[in-house]
Each structure stands twice: as structure tokens, then as C-alpha cells.
Amino acid sequence: MRSLTVAVLATLVAVGFPRAADAQGVTPTFDRTRAPALGPAPTLTVPRVQTSTLANGPAIRLVEQRELPLVQIILSVAGGARLDRDDAGLISFVANLLDEGAGTRDANALQGELAFLGASLSTGASWDATTISLKVSRRNLDAALDLMADVVLRPTFAASEVTRQRDLRLAALLQQKDQPAALASLAVAQTLFPEGHPYRRSASGDSSTTARLDSATVRAAYQGAIRPERATFYVVGDITLDEARTALERRFGTWRASGEERRPAPVLVTTQRASGVRLILVDKPGAAQSVINVVSPGVERTTGDYAAIEVMNTILGGSFSSRLNTLLRETKGYTYGISSGFAYRPLPGPFTVSTAVRTDVTDSSLVDIFRELRAIRETQVSDAELERAKAYLGLAVPGDLETIGQVASEIATLALWNLPIEYLAEYVQRVGQVSAADVQRVARAFAPAENAWVIVVGDLAKIRAPIERLGLGTVTVREVGLLTR
Amino acid sequence: MTSRLRLRRALAAAMILLGLSGSADAQGTPLRVPTTVDTLPNGLTLIVHEDRSVPVVTTNVWYHVGSGDERPGRTGFAHLFEHLMFMGSKHAPYPQFDRLLEAAGAGNNGSTTTDRTNYYESGPANALPLMLWLEADRLGWMLETMDSAKVDLQRDVVKNERRQSYENQPYGLAFEHLAAAIYPKGHPYSWTTIGSMADLSAASLDDVKGFFRTYYAPNNATIVVAGDVRADSVRAMVRTMFAEIPRGPAFTRPTVPPFTLRDTVVTLEDRVQLPRLYLAWHGVREFSRDDAALDIAAYILAGARNSRLTKALVQDRPLATSVNAFNSSKRLDGDVQIVATARPGVHLDTLQRAIDAELDRLAAQGPTARELRQALNSIEAGFLSRLELSSGKADQLNAYYYATGTPDYFQQDLDRYRAVRARDVQRVVRTYLRGGRVTLSVVPQGRTTLAATARATR
Numbered sequence: 001m002r003s004l005t006v007a008v009l010a011t012l013v014a015v016g017f018p019r020a021a022d023a024q025g026v027t028p029t030f031d032r033t034r035a036p037a038l039g040p041a042p043t044l045t046v047p048r049v050q051t052s053t054l055a056n057g058p059a060i061r062l063v064e065q066r067e068l069p070l071v072q073i074i075l076s077v078a079g080g081a082r083l084d085r086d087d088a089g090l091i092s093f094v095a096n097l098l099d100e101g102a103g104t105r106d107a108n109a110l111q112g113e114l115a116f117l118g119a120s121l122s123t124g125a126s127w128d129a130t131t132i133s134l135k136v137s138r139r140n141l142d143a144a145l146d147l148m149a150d151v152v153l154r155p156t157f158a159a160s161e162v163t164r165q166r167d168l169r170l171a172a173l174l175q176q177k178d179q180p181a182a183l184a185s186l187a188v189a190q191t192l193f194p195e196g197h198p199y200r201r202s203a204s205g206d207s208s209t210t211a212r213l214d215s216a217t218v219r220a221a222y223q224g225a226i227r228p229e230r231a232t233f234y235v236v237g238d239i240t241l242d243e244a245r246t247a248l249e250r251r252f253g254t255w256r257a258s259g260e261e262r263r264p265a266p267v268l269v270t271t272q273r274a275s276g277v278r279l280i281l282v283d284k285p286g287a288a289q290s291v292i293n294v295v296s297p298g299v300e301r302t303t304g305d306y307a308a309i310e311v312m313n314t315i316l317g318g319s320f321s322s323r324l325n326t327l328l329r330e331t332k333g334y335t336y337g338i339s340s341g342f343a344y345r346p347l348p349g350p351f352t353v354s355t356a357v358r359t360d361v362t363d364s365s366l367v368d369i370f371r372e373l374r375a376i377r378e379t380q381v382s383d384a385e386l387e388r389a390k391a392y393l394g395l396a397v398p399g400d401l402e403t404i405g406q407v408a409s410e411i412a413t414l415a416l417w418n419l420p421i422e423y424l425a426e427y428v429q430r431v432g433q434v435s436a437a438d439v440q441r442v443a444r445a446f447a448p449a450e451n452a453w454v455i456v457v458g459d460l461a462k463i464r465a466p467i468e469r470l471g472l473g474t475v476t477v478r479e480v481g482l483l484t485r
Numbered sequence: 486m487t488s489r490l491r492l493r494r495a496l497a498a499a500m501i502l503l504g505l506s507g508s509a510d511a512q513g514t515p516l517r518v519p520t521t522v523d524t525l526p527n528g529l530t531l532i533v534h535e536d537r538s539v540p541v542v543t544t545n546v547w548y549h550v551g552s553g554d555e556r557p558g559r560t561g562f563a564h565l566f567e568h569l570m571f572m573g574s575k576h577a578p579y580p581q582f583d584r585l586l587e588a589a590g591a592g593n594n595g596s597t598t599t600d601r602t603n604y605y606e607s608g609p610a611n612a613l614p615l616m617l618w619l620e621a622d623r624l625g626w627m628l629e630t631m632d633s634a635k636v637d638l639q640r641d642v643v644k645n646e647r648r649q650s651y652e653n654q655p656y657g658l659a660f661e662h663l664a665a666a667i668y669p670k671g672h673p674y675s676w677t678t679i680g681s682m683a684d685l686s687a688a689s690l691d692d693v694k695g696f697f698r699t700y701y702a703p704n705n706a707t708i709v710v711a712g713d714v715r716a717d718s719v720r721a722m723v724r725t726m727f728a729e730i731p732r733g734p735a736f737t738r739p740t741v742p743p744f745t746l747r748d749t750v751v752t753l754e755d756r757v758q759l760p761r762l763y764l765a766w767h768g769v770r771e772f773s774r775d776d777a778a779l780d781i782a783a784y785i786l787a788g789a790r791n792s793r794l795t796k797a798l799v800q801d802r803p804l805a806t807s808v809n810a811f812n813s814s815k816r817l818d819g820d821v822q823i824v825a826t827a828r829p830g831v832h833l834d835t836l837q838r839a840i841d842a843e844l845d846r847l848a849a850q851g852p853t854a855r856e857l858r859q860a861l862n863s864i865e866a867g868f869l870s871r872l873e874l875s876s877g878k879a880d881q882l883n884a885y886y887y888a889t890g891t892p893d894y895f896q897q898d899l900d901r902y903r904a905v906r907a908r909d910v911q912r913v914v915r916t917y918l919r920g921g922r923v924t925l926s927v928v929p930q931g932r933t934t935l936a937a938t939a940r941a942t943r
Binding site for chain 2: 030032033034035036038039040041042045065068069070089107108109111112115116117118119120135137139164167168171172174175177178179180284286287288291319320321326329331333334335337356357358379384387388389392393394395396398399401402403404405
């Protein structure tokens with residue numbers, strides 16, 4: 001941390017004042033022709049996590065934070081959409097249904113009661129885990145926890161609710177046909193991940209799987225997936241560990257698994273690296289813009305190069321001053337914004353460059369994107385870019401730990417990779433140590449240039465011919481109907 | 486950026502947030518966000534709120550100008566100007582603004598609404614002098630670095646924003662038609678913040694300079710600094726950096742003619758799969774007498790799973806995939822909207838009739854005590870949650886100050902809602918939601934037969 005701060009101060013454009021500055025860096029005869037010199041950046045204070053375990057298995061991770069009389073409890077059940085197996089979207093559907101009737105209350109009564117308590121309860125599933133998240137005043141915690149326990153332990157899965165939610169999901173899937181970002185996302189998944197890979201199909205489902213959903217299927221999946229041995233409670237707020245353990249023990253202490261465990265399918269295939277540049281075009285007639293995703297296989301979160309990869313990505317397309325944004329938005333005006341990023345999931349998700357550009361510059365935008373992908377591999381980044389990216393990543397960490405929700409989420413996310421909260425301090429240190437050579441090395445290893453998939457959703461009548469003329473690589477057209485099956 | 490979700494809009498679309506208590510006469514601890522308020526001789530107002538919970542600081546500047554101050558032919562200008570404010574100033578030439586802040590670990594952004602334009606930086610507490618220096622430089626020394634090339638570039642970027650957020654999205658252009666239908670021609674709210682392509686093309690460098698000289702002046706700005714700071718130190722710093730910037734000229738605000746909205750029916754075809762119905766009425770100004778009751782009415786109509794319209798349209802009968810209600814009260818005027826997306830095969834007149842039936846019922850009987858209490862508890866929870874982020878408090882302090890003259894208005898704002906009775910909700914539904922309105926349908930291309938028609942009975 002110390003070295004990071006010094007590096008940052010050394011690279012500020014500002015030069016120090018000739019006179020001594022006061023504690024906050026401004027002198028009485030202030031020289032506004034240069035940026036003020038800043039004092040030392042605050043050091044990161046990692047929240048103190050206390051731990052306990054319920055007798056029947058679930059762990060508790062707790063941080064006391066008493067700024068406001070609020071409590072956040074995130075119950076994370078490992079497994080998530082990885083447990084879909086052949087039923088795309090099943091686990092996220094189960095998650096949605098948990099609060100559509102539980103215990104003695106139907107959906108209206110349950111959610112009305114939560115609202116009456118001023119509580120917020122949300123349910124959902126990522127690739128990694130199913131989460132049930134409660135935020136409530138300290139005062140109403142007991143009553144709200146009773147409802148949360150109903151949701152987790154006694155969901156009703158009434159046929160009428162399953163039917164309704166199924167139909168709403170079918171309607172949402174139908175609407176994807178006109179949403180260019182959704183179409184691009186589907187095309188990415190179906191291109192990068194072969195049959196048999198869990199990420200080929202959407203965690204939010206497709207119409208054929210959704211149409212088959214019924215109460216029995218949902219209940220079986222719930223029993224197989226939502227089990228105490230996979231559960232962890234992340235608790236942050238105005239509460240002690242003893243209080244939390246007592247409250248959770250009372251509601252969840254008798255939670256027992258039933259039925260057969262649902263496990264993720266073994267993954268026998270890997271992501272497909274493109275050989276050469278392969279373009280997939282999806283038609284959106286009359287589109288004012290083309291949505292472009294340039295993708296390649298990503299990398300495991302547990303890679304030893306994680307800090308270097310994040311620094312590299314920040315320079316390439318992970319900040320407003322990034323190379324991609326500076327070129328395509330701030331120099332050429334092709335787009336409102338362009339970004340890049342690595343998706344870290346239980347298995348590696350894609351590396352993606354993502355943007356929406358004016359239709360008539362679709363071809364030029366592709367040229368510029370590949371120019372930047374090549375450049376960061378061919379030449380080491382400048383000291384100024386490097387130090388700026390490292391500061392942007394390293395110094396921003398304390399600001400991400402202000403609300404109880406942020407703290408709880410951070411602990412839960414790190415836990416997905418078995419990392420303790422103290423890892424944040426190590427991360428800041430590692431970021432500080434990344435060199436230009438490191439950035440070039442990981443760019444060559446993980447940022448695509450000659451081998452990439454390019455998905456473009458736009459008005460093919462206008463963009464297809466110019467794209468083909470570029471001669472970047474093979475061009476195929478994918479039908480919207482096939483994407484959104 | 487264009488419009489941001491404002492406080493009341495977020496409440497009306499309520500995801501339920503946190504409650505102080507469930508009992509009818511709950512008091513709880515009064516909400517307090519202590520501040521110091523100072524005004525410099527040049528008219529610049531500084532509000533400081535100390536919050537040491539985390540070592541971060543937010544600087545949030547409001548210029549009291551928005552799309553409502555534009556004139557027809559130059560719509561979208563306030564927002565275009567917001568983009569131009571990031572294009573460099575004399576002592577921080579482009580692209581230093583973003584680069585210096587990133588190098589200090591700080592993020593930044595801005596947004597434009599009908600009534601104000603805000604700019605904010607958030608980051609480690611030691612970055613405050615940099616934030617203030619950059620804000621001072623672009624307030625006092627920006628114009629001399631402005632040129633046509635910068636205007637042309639950001640014009641292109643804003644046009645892309647319009648394409649991305651509106652033109653290339655299903656239902657994306659509905660709001661533009663809705664605003665023009667609700668408000669009379671020439672009314673400050675009859676156009677959208679993003680503006681039209683033609684008007685954006687017409688904006689010139691001279692327009693930019695004139696706009697800046699009029700509206701970007703210290704007497705038209707308030708700065709909030711919130712976070713791990715010392716108020717006296719901040720005040721000294723701001724005085725040092727901003728005091729020499731001269732006051733701007735007096736200017737006039739747009740006048741808002743009173744008007745009565747007559748039933749207006751609009752049909753749009755779009756690349757959509759499902760028809761969508763927008764109903765809109767002329768509402769009230771923010772913080773006016775009926776504003777809080779309209780917020781609560783919107784919540785009772787569509788703010789939760791067990792709300793009137795959600796129950797009637799999504800649950801009891803499979804008519805809609807979703808329904809939302811917004812009380813969009815603004816500084817000079819306001820509107821109330823109900824938006825419902827039809828299930829496949831459902832005609833929008835069916836939705837319209839179902840919505841009208843619920844509005845008639847609420848107008849005739851008012852809400853139950855339980856409904857009212859649920860709404861209030863939900864709203865109170867939102868207030869408490871909003872105190873968690875110093876960046877959120879900063880923007881709210883600015884909003885309260887501009888609307889009421891008092892930055893720490895949190896408790897008084899909450900009290901407005903606590904004062905609402907069932908009969909008030911009933912009264913505002915009768916007064917504002919049973920008269921003339923806009924009925925706007927967005928239907929798939931070629932399917933205008935699915936559109937809503939004028940109401941048969943009134």
C-alpha cells in the first residue's frame with residue numbers, strides 16, 4: 001500500500017507548491033495553474049469478519065456495522081445455475097418462485113407483509129449460487145426473519161403461481177427478439193460454448209425448457225439444490241454474532257436436506273477458441289446502431305495473474321480513459337461507450353469487448369477494435385497508463401465497502417473462490433506490483449487478436465457488405481429464430 | 486447521461502426498502518444529516534456534510550439549469566452541454582479531467598434532468614482538493630478552451646446515446662411522444678432531455694458560449710461535499726478556489742402556463758412483440774400540497790406485489806406482464822403515468838378498462854388503513870437506506886436545497902408522507918387521475934388494431 005501511494009503521487013501531472021501546504025494541500029496564495037498535490041491516500045481498513053456455524057451445518061460470516069439501525073442477511077446456497085444441467089433456467093426459476101407463496105401465505109400476503117415491515121427480500125440465482133437476501137431495520141428483524149425462513153424452508157410452489165411465472169418468463173423470452181444486447185448475448189453463448197457446456201444456454205432459460213416447467217419439477221429441483229450443507233449466511237449490520245446465531249438457529253437450526261442431491265453435470269468440453277477471426281451476423285432491420293461483441297475464452301478467477309489481468313483490462317477497456325473508449329468514443333464519436341472485461345464464473349466465462357456503434361461506422365469500428373487488441377500485445381503500455389490503472393483499481397477499494405449490502409456482497413463473492421475478506425489488502429498490494437511487462441504478458445495470453453469471435457447485431461442490409469469487404473475473417477449469418485428458440 | 490431516477494420516482498416504482506417500525510405511531514430517531522451552509526459573495530453556495538464512516542468523499546455540483554430551460558429548436562442542449570463540461574479547461578486541458586481523477590482512485594459522472602445538471606466525483610478522501618480544483622477550473626476557465634471540434638465530437642457522442650438508449654430499444658421512443666402529448670406546445674417539459682437529432686445538429690459553438698455565460702455561473706450553482714472531511718477546511722478550500730470567479734448575469738426562467746389536459750389518443754408502431762399501454766395525466770409540482778399523496782397513490786396502485794393494479798392485471802387475470810405507476814413531479818410542473826405491457830394476445834382496451842376499474846374503485850373508496858401503513862413503512866425504509874451512501878446523501882442534499890432552501894430536509898420530507906391520510910389518497914386519485922389524459926399505445930408493426938381507443942364512457 002505504501003508503495004502504491006508513492007507511485008501514484010509520482011505520476012500526478014501536478015508539481016508541488018513552492019510553499020508549504022496545509023493539511024489538505026492548498027496554500028493561501030493558491031496557484032491554480034497546476035493540479036494540487038494530494039496528501040497520502042487513506043489505507044484500506046478491511047472489515048472484521050466473525051464466524052460461527054449452526055449445528056446442522058450452515059456457516060455464519062458476520063460484520064458488525066452500526067452506522068444505521070439496519071441489518072443485511074445474504075443466504076448463499078452454493079450451486080446456482082450450474083445445477084440446471086439439461087433444464088436451462090431451472091434454478092433461477094426455482095429462486096424466483098421461492099417468494100411467490102411460502103409457509104401459510106400466498107405471494108400477495110407474503111410480499112405484502114414484508115413490505116409492511118419495511119423489509120426488502122430478493123431471491124435469485126447466478127451461475128455460482130442461489131441467493132436469498134434480506135435487508136430490514138434492526139427493530140423488525142425478528143418478524144422479517146420468520147418470513148425469510150418460510151421462503152427458504154417452506155416455499156409452496158402452487159400450480160397457479162408456477163403457471164403464472166412460467167408465462168411471464170415466456171413473455172420475457174419472446175421480447176428478447178427485439179433487444180439487440182440480449183440477442184448478442186445469446187449469440188456469444190451459443191458460439192463460444194459448445195453443446196454440453198453449461199454456459200451454452202442462458203441461466204434465465206429458453207422457451208422450450210420454460211414451457212415444460214411445472215410444480216413437481218420445480219419442487220424436485222428445489223430439494224436437490226437448496227440444502228443446508230451448501231448454505232452460508234452473510235450478516236452485516238447492527239447486530240452481534242451471538243444475536244445472529246441465536247436468531248438463525250431458531251429458524252434454520254432444524255433445516256434438513258431431503259431427496260437426492262442435485263449436482264452439476266461433469267463438463268467434458270471446453271470453450272471454443274476461434275481459429276482466425278470468425279464473424280457471426282444477426283439481422284435487426286432498420287437498426288440505428290450495431291451491437292458488437294468481440295469475444296474469446298476467458299480465464300479462471302483463481303489465476304495467479306488476476307491482478308495483472310485486471311490492470312491490463314482497465315487500460316484496454318475498463319475505464320473511461322481506456323484505449324478503446326478514448327479511440328472509439330472520445331476521438332471518433334462512433335459510440336456512446338465501449339468497454340471490455342473478463343467474466344469470472346465457476347468455469348471461465350468469456351472475455352468480451354462490447355459496444356454499440358452508429359450503423360454506418362460498423363466496419364470502421366471493427367477495424368479500430370482490432371487495432372487496439374493488437375497494440376496492447378505488441379507494445380508495452382506507458383508508465384502513465386500503468387500507474388493510472390493501478391491507482392484506479394487499488395485506491396477505489398474502500399469506496400466499495402460503505403453500505404452493509406456492499407460489505408455483505410463482497411464477503412460472499414470472495415467466498416465463492418475460498419478467499420477471505422483479508423484478501424482485499426493482498427489484492428491492493430498485488431495490483432501495486434504489476435509491471436508493464438506483466439501487462440503485455442497477460443495481454444498476449446488472454447486478449448484476443450488474430451483468433452476471436454465477432455458477433456454483430458445490426459441492419460444487415462447496410463452492414464453486411466462493408467463487413468465482408470474488410471476481409472477480417474469468415475462471415476456467417478445466424479437467424480434470430482434459432483438464437484431465441 | 487440524461488434523466489436519473491429521482492427520489493419520488495424511485496419510491497413510486499418501489500422495491501421495498503427498510504422500515505423504522507411497523508406500528509402506527511412509530512417515531513424512531515429523527516433523520517438528521519447535519520450540514521454547514523455558506524454562500525460566497527459571488528453567489529456560490531457550499532454545503533458540507535461530515536461522514537467519517539469510510540475514508541471517502543463525494544463532491545456533487547448542481548447547476549440550476551436543465552432541459553426545461555431550453556427552447557424549441559435547441560432541445561437536448563443542456564445535456565449536450567453537460568458532455569462539453571468534460572472537454573477540458575484552461576489549467577486542466579482535455580483529457581486531464583478523467584485521467585487525474587482516475588490516478589487518484591476517483592470516479593466521476595454527471596446527469597441532466599428537466600430542472601438541473603449535476604456533476605459528481607467520488608473517491609478517497611485525500612482527493613478532495615483535486616475534485617474542487619477541477620470543478621473550479623471548468624466553472625471559471627472552460628470557455629476559452631471550447632471550440633467547434635469539441636462541440637462536433639460530443640454532438641456525435643450524444644447522438645449515439647440517443648440511438649443506444651432510445652432509438653435502438655423496444656418502446657424507446659414512446660416517452661418522447663408522451664411528453665409532447667401531455668404538455669402543451671412550448672411547455673418546458675414537452676420535449677425530452679436527450680433532444681431531437683435535428684436540434685442536436687443545429688447546436689452551434691455560439692449557442693454553447695451563450696448557454697455557458699448565462700447558466701454556468703457561481704450564483705447558479707451549489708456544491709455539496711460529503712464524506713470524511715472537516716467542514717472548516719473544505720470551506721477555506723472552496724473560498725480559495727472559487728471566490729475569484731465572477732457572478733453571472735440575471736436571467737429569466739421559463740414560464741409555465743396552466744393547462745387542462747384533454748383526452749388524447751396516440752398510437753405508435755414499433756419493433757416490439759407485446760403491446761404496451763401508457764396512460765398519463767397532468768400532475769403537480771414537486772413538494773406541492775398533493776405531491777406526497779400522489780406518491781403514495783402510485784405505490785398503492787403498482788408499488789408492490791400486492792398493489793391494486795399488480796393484483797388486478799398480473800395476478801387475478803392474466804392481462805399484463807407488468808404494470809408500473811410513477812408520480813413524476815418536477816420543479817415547474819408534473820405528470821402521473823401508468824404503464825402496462827400486455828400479455829400475448831391481450832388488447833390494450835382490455836388493459837385500459839381494467840386500469841380504469843381499479844382507479845374508479847380507489848377514487849370511490851380510498852385505500853385501506855393497512856394499505857396506507859404498508860406504503861408509509863416502505864417509504865420510511867427507503868429514507869433510512871438512502872442515508873447509507875455519502876454520495877447518495879450528497880445528491881439528496883443538493884436536491885432538497887434547490888427545492889426547499891434547506892439541505893437537511895430529510896425529516897421534513899418524511900413528515901410529508903406521514904401526514905397523508907386515506908382521504909387524501911382518495912382525493913388525489915379523484916382530482917388528478919379521473920380526468921383528461923393521454924392514452925398512448927405502442928403496438929407491433931401492422932397491429933394497430935390492438936391499440937387502445939378513446940374511453941367510451943366518462
